Amino acid sequence: MNVVETKNIEKVFRDADLEVCAVNDVSLTIQEGEFTAVVGPSGSGKTTLLNMIGGLDVPTSGSVKVASQELTELSKNELINFRLFNIGFVFQSYNLIPVLTAFENVEFVMLLQKISQKERKQRVEELLEAVGIPEKANVRPAQLSGGQQQRVAVARALAPKPAFIIADEPTANLDSKSTKILLDIMQKLNEKEGITFLFSTHDQRVIDRAKRVITLTDGKITSDQNMKE
Amino acid sequence: MIIKIGWKNIWRKKSRSLIVILSVAFGVWIGLFFGAFQWGTYVQKLNDIVNREIGHVQIHHPLFLEEEYDYNFPIKDPEHVKHVLQADSTIKSIVERVVFSAMIQTTKEQSPVLVVGVDTTKERKMHSISTLITQGEMPHDKRAPTLLIGEVLANELGVKLGDKVLIQGGMLHGMKSFVGRVRGFYESPNKLKDKLIIYIHKSDINKKLGDAFTHEFAITFHEYDSLKSYSALLQKKLPHQQIYTWGQIVPEVENGIKMTDKVMFVFMFIIWTALALGIVNTMLMSVLERTKELGVLMAIGMGKWKITQMIFIETFILTAIGVPIGIFLTMLTVGYWGDVGIDLSVANAAVADFGYSTMIYPVVKQSFYFQVIIQVILVSFISTIFPVIRALKLEPIKAINKL
Ligand SMILES: Nc1ncnc2c1ncn2[C@@H]1O[C@H](COP(=O)(O)OP(=O)(O)OP(=O)(O)O)[C@@H](O)[C@H]1O
Numbered sequence: 001m002n003v004v005e006t007k008n009i010e011k012v013f014r015d016a017d018l019e020v021c022a023v024n025d026v027s028l029t030i031q032e033g034e035f036t037a038v039v040g041p042s043g044s045g046k047t048t049l050l051n052m053i054g055g056l057d058v059p060t061s062g063s064v065k066v067a068s069q070e071l072t073e074l075s076k077n078e079l080i081n082f083r084l085f086n087i088g089f090v091f092q093s094y095n096l097i098p099v100l101t102a103f104e105n106v107e108f109v110m111l112l113q114k115i116s117q118k119e120r121k122q123r124v125e126e127l128l129e130a131v132g133i134p135e136k137a138n139v140r141p142a143q144l145s146g147g148q149q150q151r152v153a154v155a156r157a158l159a160p161k162p163a164f165i166i167a168d169e170p171t172a173n174l175d176s177k178s179t180k181i182l183l184d185i186m187q188k189l190n191e192k193e194g195i196t197f198l199f200s201t202h203d204q205r206v207i208d209r210a211k212r213v214i215t216l217t218d219g220k221i222t223s224d225q226n227m228k229e
Numbered sequence: 230m231i232i233k234i235g236w237k238n239i240w241r242k243k244s245r246s247l248i249v250i251l252s253v254a255f256g257v258w259i260g261l262f263f264g265a266f267q268w269g270t271y272v273q274k275l276n277d278i279v280n281r282e283i284g285h286v287q288i289h290h291p292l293f294l295e296e297e298y299d300y301n302f303p304i305k306d307p308e309h310v311k312h313v314l315q316a317d318s319t320i321k322s323i324v325e326r327v328v329f330s331a332m333i334q335t336t337k338e339q340s341p342v343l344v345v346g347v348d349t350t351k352e353r354k355m356h357s358i359s360t361l362i363t364q365g366e367m368p369h370d371k372r373a374p375t376l377l378i379g380e381v382l383a384n385e386l387g388v389k390l391g392d393k394v395l396i397q398g399g400m401l402h403g404m405k406s407f408v409g410r411v412r413g414f415y416e417s418p419n420k421l422k423d424k425l426i427i428y429i430h431k432s433d434i435n436k437k438l439g440d441a442f443t444h445e446f447a448i449t450f451h452e453y454d455s456l457k458s459y460s461a462l463l464q465k466k467l468p469h470q471q472i473y474t475w476g477q478i479v480p481e482v483e484n485g486i487k488m489t490d491k492v493m494f495v496f497m498f499i500i501w502t503a504l505a506l507g508i509v510n511t512m513l514m515s516v517l518e519r520t521k522e523l524g525v526l527m528a529i530g531m532g533k534w535k536i537t538q539m540i541f542i543e544t545f546i547l548t549a550i551g552v553p554i555g556i557f558l559t560m561l562t563v564g565y566w567g568d569v570g571i572d573l574s575v576a577n578a579a580v581a582d583f584g585y586s587t588m589i590y591p592v593v594k595q596s597f598y599f600q601v602i603i604q605v606i607l608v609s610f611i612s613t614i615f616p617v618i619r620a621l622k623l624e625p626i627k628a629i630n631k632l
């Protein structure tokens with residue numbers, strides 16, 4: 001099943017008279033269970049592409065379908081709600097809510113989804129277990145290392161049972177040890193639970209772990225390889 | 230959870246939240262205290278001037294006020310009027326007076342006065358002039374009617390106790406004059422009144438001038454709040470007399486009260502504006518500081534309504550903490566000054582001259598609490614609107630990438 005399907009999407013930024021075509025005629029599909037890296041030099045349009053697929057940004061032209069829903073047809077408010085139920089986000093700088101504990105950070109999205117207290121508790125515990133930090137449940141982000149924060153962020157992204165997880169350079173702020181731990185967790189979730197991951201990266205060690213690598217150059221897909229065959 | 234986030238956000242910047250809490254508390258306190266002060270003033274005036282002297286309403290000959298309190302315009306058939314009044318169950322007290330404008334003359338000086346002939350035994354219920362006597366007394370005297378005059382007037386005329394003075398009234402429509410003897414001095418908080426009003430026994434003057442005149446019935450009702458409707462009813466029962474409410478008799482007092490109402494309004498408006506600006510500023514800062522966080526919340530699916538709720542809850546919590554503190558301060562201060570009183574004569578000597586009692590005892594009406602709390606809540610909610618709009622305008626991607 002196609003989780004993501006883009007057709008000829010284009011994103012043009014206009015600053016005064018300067019026009020930048022950040023993403024240029026990109027068509028791609030991501031299927032359930034993929035573990036895909038988007039790579040390319042700085043400024044090649046990775047973030048812009050992921051933002052459009054994640055429903056955070058709107059393409060100048062073209063179509064983006066996520067879980068069979070055409071995103072360009074949704075209003076801003078509908079998009080927020082769509083993201084809540086369908087897309088998990090992991091950000092480069094973790095972006096946990098500082099006043100909430102690890103547990104509450106993971107729980108929060110489910111609360112927005114109006115999931116019952118009992119179910120929330122059970123799922124948060126499962127997820128913290130899955131990312132390997134159950135003992136940090138009642139700790140606030142400030143007291144966690146970057147790697148631990150990013151693991152909470154992955155748990156948070158998984159909490160609403162999204163169709164897939166988008167991660168824009170999730171390891172860019174992590175040391176190599178934390179990077180390895182995080183990738184192990186992501187890979188395990190992908191292989192054991194069939195969770196779909198779409199992430200961008202500069203890091204060769206991360207690229208090496210991807211099952212599929214899409215390369216962007218100046219906003220265009222210049223290569224699309226399946227690695228582990 | 231949203232409440233929890235709101236609660237926790239508040240304590241991120243403790244000093245900032247404390248400022249808002251204290252501003253709210255201060256606003257509530259100032260509002261209530263000045264409300265209490267104003268109400269205390271009002272109650273005092275009603276007591277001093279209206280309840281004890283003017284009455285809630287007065288009955289006169291229809292032309293009496295127009296003819297400047299001329300002796301020759303007494304109430305027609307006062308016995309009938311008294312009858313009607315006594316039969317009326319809404320009425321608490323009735324006082325019957327001779328009142329007329331006159332000149333008081335000594336061999337050297339003269340001064341315009343208002344002669345008030347009271348029935349001292351009956352008047353006591355309503356009017357306690359006897360408590361104001363500073364020298365002498367007010368005994369009956371068969372030869373020359375006994376007069377009680379203000380100390381201010383006595384000083385001005387150079388009159389001593391026991392002196393005889395000439396009183397001339399009814400200047401325009403048939404002169405009436407007699408000689409009275411000054412037997413006592415009084416002093417009230419109102420210097421203007423002290424200079425103007427001289428008291429006499431009603432029976433003395435009726436005997437002296439040979440007319441059983443009554444110029445004024447001063448009435449108080451059991452329920453002050455129904456004043457307007459009661460006086461209208463009374464007017465229907467007594468079509469040949471003119472009923473005046475106290476505000477018509479002493480417009481300067483009523484205007485004074487209205488004036489303080491206006492001053493209060495302006496004052497409160499300034500207080501609320503200051504509070505509103507404080508809240509707008511604080512909440513805006515708190516929103517801007519959290520730009521990135523709000524962006525993340527929107528990205529992961531927190532809707533506009535929930536964001537709005539979250540920010541409003543923060544203001545609400547701050548207000549909810551501030552209001553009881555303000556009420557506590559009010560109870561403390563009004564409790565203290567309500568007992569001790571605030572002496573205005575120190576602050577403004579002129580106040581005493583215009584018939585305002587100089588001691589004010591602040592009293593909080595129950596409805597004040599309600600009013601001020603509603604106002605504070607309104608102010609804080611209105612001032613949160615702008616920061617909320619600001620937060621809702623954030624675009625997730627831009628907000629997240631900030632800094
Ligand atoms: N909001 C914006 N306004 C104008 N131009 C933009 C905006 N966002 C991105 N761009 C431009 O679009 C192009 C692609 O940017 P993008 O951030 O997608 O690249 P990237 O591949 O993610 O780069 P990096 O590896 O540095 O994160 C760049 O030339 C960038 O300057």
Ligand SMILES: [Mg+2]
Pocket residue numbers: 046047048168
């Ligand atoms: Mg990028």
